[in-house]
Amino acid sequence: MFKYERYPNILRLLRYFQDDIYFVLILEYAAKEELYKQLVKLGRLKEKKASRYIAQTTSALSYIHQKHVIYQDIKPENLLIDLNDEIKIADFGWSVYTIQRCKTFCGTLDYFLPEIVEGKEYDKKIDLWSLGVLCYKLLTSTALFEETGHTVTYK
DSSP, rough: OOOOOOOTTTOEEEEEEESOOOOEEEEOOOOOOHHHHHHHHSSOOOOOHHHHHHHHHHHHHHHHHHEEEEOOSSSGGEEOOOOSOEEOOOTTTTTTSSSSSSSOOOGGGGOOHHHHHOOBBBHHHHHHHHHHHHHHHHHHOOTTOSSHHHHHHOO
């Protein structure tokens, strides 16, 4: 087993194992729900709660950026909430470890950095853009670039 560092706002990998068919991850339990589900129930969040969640997410992003990891998929569905009402970043499926710039077409359309749509290179600032879009969503309950179809959203 690897030794994993703990960071309060990142969902911990506790153990893993595999057999001939499956690779199983045992993760920390975030007992409440996805931030997305809170938005569905409540609509927009109150400023105090939204700012707290944004601060926690920012702290976690700062930590992973120091480790040369770019997350690339900040959105309410990937932010879990534990019993202490703390954000836990989960689902590192689109993340990359790099000290260079990226040119990958990945993530979630509503949170895309303009450089992704334009096919240009980008760096860790992709996460800061997505964080800003998330902040807007938490405070207004609407997507920043909400349009009727993918093509219009890209434009």
